[in-house]
Amino acid sequence: MLEVTGIRKTFFAGTPNEVRALQGVDLKIEPGSWVNVIGTNGSGKSTLLNAVAGAFYVDEGRIRLDGTDITRWPEHRRAKLIGRVFQDPFSGTAPTMTIAENLALASRRGQVRGLTFALKGPRKNELRDRVAAMGLGLENRLDNPIGTLSGGQRQSLTLLMSALIRPSLLLLDEHTAALDPKSADQVIRLTQQFIERDQLTTLMVTHSMPQAAFLGDRVIMMDRGRVVHDISGPDKKRLRPEDLLSKFEELRRANQLDESAAEMLRAQYV
Amino acid sequence: MSLLIGSLTIGLILSLLAFGILISFRVVAFEDLTVDGSLALGGAAAASLIVADWNPIAATLLGALAGATAGAVTATLHHRFDINRLLAGILVMTALYSVNLRVMGKSNVPLLSHPTVMSYADGLASTLFGDQRLISVSVWEAPGRDIAALLLMFAVAVCAGVVLFLFFRTNLGLAMLAIGDNSRMIRALGVNVGLMTTLALFIGNGLIGLAGALLAQYQGFADVQMGIGMLVWGVASVILGESLVRSKKIGLLITGAVMGSVLFRLLVAIALRWGLNPNDLKLITAVAVFVALVLPKFLSHGSRVVRRPSRA
Numbered sequence: 001m002l003e004v005t006g007i008r009k010t011f012f013a014g015t016p017n018e019v020r021a022l023q024g025v026d027l028k029i030e031p032g033s034w035v036n037v038i039g040t041n042g043s044g045k046s047t048l049l050n051a052v053a054g055a056f057y058v059d060e061g062r063i064r065l066d067g068t069d070i071t072r073w074p075e076h077r078r079a080k081l082i083g084r085v086f087q088d089p090f091s092g093t094a095p096t097m098t099i100a101e102n103l104a105l106a107s108r109r110g111q112v113r114g115l116t117f118a119l120k121g122p123r124k125n126e127l128r129d130r131v132a133a134m135g136l137g138l139e140n141r142l143d144n145p146i147g148t149l150s151g152g153q154r155q156s157l158t159l160l161m162s163a164l165i166r167p168s169l170l171l172l173d174e175h176t177a178a179l180d181p182k183s184a185d186q187v188i189r190l191t192q193q194f195i196e197r198d199q200l201t202t203l204m205v206t207h208s209m210p211q212a213a214f215l216g217d218r219v220i221m222m223d224r225g226r227v228v229h230d231i232s233g234p235d236k237k238r239l240r241p242e243d244l245l246s247k248f249e250e251l252r253r254a255n256q257l258d259e260s261a262a263e264m265l266r267a268q269y270v
Numbered sequence: 271m272s273l274l275i276g277s278l279t280i281g282l283i284l285s286l287l288a289f290g291i292l293i294s295f296r297v298v299a300f301e302d303l304t305v306d307g308s309l310a311l312g313g314a315a316a317a318s319l320i321v322a323d324w325n326p327i328a329a330t331l332l333g334a335l336a337g338a339t340a341g342a343v344t345a346t347l348h349h350r351f352d353i354n355r356l357l358a359g360i361l362v363m364t365a366l367y368s369v370n371l372r373v374m375g376k377s378n379v380p381l382l383s384h385p386t387v388m389s390y391a392d393g394l395a396s397t398l399f400g401d402q403r404l405i406s407v408s409v410w411e412a413p414g415r416d417i418a419a420l421l422l423m424f425a426v427a428v429c430a431g432v433v434l435f436l437f438f439r440t441n442l443g444l445a446m447l448a449i450g451d452n453s454r455m456i457r458a459l460g461v462n463v464g465l466m467t468t469l470a471l472f473i474g475n476g477l478i479g480l481a482g483a484l485l486a487q488y489q490g491f492a493d494v495q496m497g498i499g500m501l502v503w504g505v506a507s508v509i510l511g512e513s514l515v516r517s518k519k520i521g522l523l524i525t526g527a528v529m530g531s532v533l534f535r536l537l538v539a540i541a542l543r544w545g546l547n548p549n550d551l552k553l554i555t556a557v558a559v560f561v562a563l564v565l566p567k568f569l570s571h572g573s574r575v576v577r578r579p580s581r582a
Contacts, residue, residue, distance in 0.1 A: 053458070079460030092458075094451035096518045097444075104441070105448055110460035113441040145518070161459075 002029040002169055002201065007051055007061030021047040022058070023225035029169075034195055034202040034216035038209070038244065040251075044225040045205045049173050052203065054078040066168045080110025083162030083200075085155070085175040092158030095147030099138060099157065102146050103127045106161030134160060134190060152183025156190055163194045170195065172204040176211075188215070209241035219244070223251055273539060275416045281535030282423040283488060284503065286430055286481035288511065288527035291504035293474035294341075296523065297438075298467050299450035303359030303501060304344045305478055307366030308337035310497030312479025314370040317379040317492030326386045330483040337479015340366060341471035349464030370494050377494045379486075386487035387422070394418040419488065426484070430477065431524045438520045446470050447520060478504075499552045502559055507531035509562045 009022040021044050029035050039045045051058050052065075054075035063071045065081050086092050093102050104118040104127065119127075124142070132139040136156060138149075146154060155175060162170060172191065176184035188211065195202050206212050212219050218236055221229035221244070229247060231239060287309060294302035316333030320326055340362055347358035371377060395418035404411040437443040446466055448456040457463050478500075486492035510533060511526025538555075542548060 074462075076457050076460050076462045079458055084458045086454075086458075091452070091454055094448045094455055096451050097448060101444055101447075105444055105456065105459055108441055108445075108459075113445045113461070115437075115440045115442055117439050118441045118444045119439070 001031045001066060002027070002052065002203070003062075003064040004028070004048075004052065005062050005064075007048075007058040007063065009047060009051060009056065009058050013059075020225055022051060024061070025222075025225070025227055027220065027227065029201055029203065029218075031201055032199040033218060034200075034204065035218045035220060036212040036216045037203065037205045037220055037222060038207075038212045039222035040248070042224075043222040045222045046173055047225075048222065049171050049203060049205055052169070053082055053084055053171055077110075081168040082171055083109070083165075083167030083169070084171045085158050085162050085173065087174040087177050089151035089155040089158070089178055092161065093146045093154050096145050098143050099131070099146055099149075100124055100127060100142040102157065103131070103161060103164065106164045109161075109165050109167075111165075130160060130164065131157075136186075150183070152179050152186060155179060155183070155187050159187060159190055159194065163198060163200065166198050166200070168201065170200045170202045170204075172202065172206075174205050174207055177207050191215075209244045213239045213241045213244055221247060221251075223255075272412055272416060273543065274536075275412055275420050277535045277539035278532060279416070279420045279423050279488065280485070281532030282420070282427045282528070283481055283484045284500075284507065284535065285427045285528040285531035286477045286484070287500060287504045288507040288531040289430060289434060289524065290474040290476075290478035290481070291501070291508050292523060292527050293434075293470050293477070295505065295508065297447055297450050297520075298470040299453075300345070300348075300467055300471065301355055301359070302341065302344060302471055302474065303356060304340050304362045304366070304471070304475055305359075305501040305504060306497035306499070307363035307370070308340040308475040308478045308497075309482035309485075309500045310370050310492075310494060311340055311366050311373070312337040312482030313486035313492040313496050314373045314379070314482075314494070315479075316483035317381055317486050318373050318375075320381055320384050320386055320487070321379055323384075326389065326487065330387060330480065330487070333483030333486075334476045334480035337482060338472045338476030340479070341473075341475025342468050344475075345464075345468035345471040349467060367494065374492060374494065378491055379493075380491045381487060382490045386490075387484065388415075388419060388487055388490075391415060391419040391422050394422060423484070423488075427528055430480075431528060435521050435524055499555065502552070502555050503534070504531075506555055506559045506562065507534050509559065510534055513562065513566075 004025055004027040007022055007025050011019040011021055025044070025048060037045045037048065050056065052063060054070070054073060058071065062069060070078055070081070094105070100119055104123070107127065128139050128142060131142065134156060136153060138153060138157070146157065149157070159175070176187050179187060192215065194200065202216070204216065218230070218232035219239065220227050228251065287305070291305065294300045312333040315336040316329045319329035319332055344358045344362045347353045347361060348355050353361070392415055395414040398418060399405050399414040402414060405414045405417055407417070438447055445456060445461045446469070448461070449463055449466055449470070453463055482496065485496065507530040508527055509530070511528070511530030512523065514529050515522040515526035517523070538551065541554070546554070
């Protein structure tokens, strides 16, 4: 279970480039729940994910995962509990290392790495089975460098790696956005398969309204560093991509209103 | 013949240096400039201990440990205090010059009247060749002691290479390899990159210190200047090795480093034999490294060189 309470983050504080990326976000995700995060560029959705992953420390607020306060844990320590897939398919794998070696690395996520051989016979067979279960035919290419695979294949493997040891929380950061439609489809199917099989608690940022509407059991919409909509239960089941688009439109108009209202007030009083 | 065997032996000793450079520059992608200092430190520490009547093997290993510590300091300066990598290396290298003078108490420590690892080579020679002073190798003749030294250093280089290779097949070694390949990914898989880099530089400079300790005993003295230019020398060996094996597999890179180091030393010996002024050696080494770095780009006919994705 993930509990985020009142987290705030300001980048470049006190400079002209100041960005208030998170302005008091509260979020509680029940175990086994799959939450999609949507929002415009700069709304803070990726920042939220990175705050949870530990890419930086938040200025205020607390982050608890499975009852443990991880607010001050460095990124590599949080990796024990968190599996991640990045947007860039090249970010999640080591290109000159083989598929088997990459998987071996992932099979010890957050654990002590000692002087035992990483790819002993039985270990490799175990990994081969996991790859074969994905149905991509990659099990015969375990000794090829991962850099020789396509973006979609690499992203599928990154997904497998993130869930190789069951994570307490799975973070997906627009992990299909950089893929061609066919690969994106395939990766989403695998995502669904992994999450459902292991009942993974998931936080997924996405640009795709159909993904947000049809997948998972909850959608939150962010705007300017805050959660502005939180749709779950029966409302989520009825949700259509058009509903989300119209919410974006509302938000756009509200923001415009903010600006024009401010303009009006300025003209009148300043 | 003696010249050939001598260059082979030094080439093998310096393949340990090439291993060190391979680990820092390639495996964890850390441009470590400690090298010139840590090599001399290894030589200085080992020589001082030998003069103080320590067992030569213990002295050699402590020399390696001293080099390793220097590497760990460089890595710590970088990841703990956020000092730029190059600057961290330069700081430690510069500081080591004084440290080395302190360790030796003077700028040069001769070892000729003390038992060193070369005494083991003498022992090996007398068991292998008995009382014969000159051994005929096919059509040439060479002193048995030189041949024994060559065999000894060959054994050391092969052992170090095999141990390294096996290390990079363990869970720990694999995680270290991943740092240079994709540090963002390995951090997301729970590896403390700063700590792992420190370990890598510890091991790398340990090997470099070992090279220094063995070199001092082979040439019969340790000198505060003995590290100068060694970084470029090691880089040249690694690049030469890479072009020989044409692979990114770690086992082949390790083999390539030995081959590169020996071949480079041979080329230098030949050049010196042809009348190259020894004073020009470092200039020529630097130019050779430059050519080795630039040549592949010219050979690819302007087609874009495939690069690794840049790491954040």
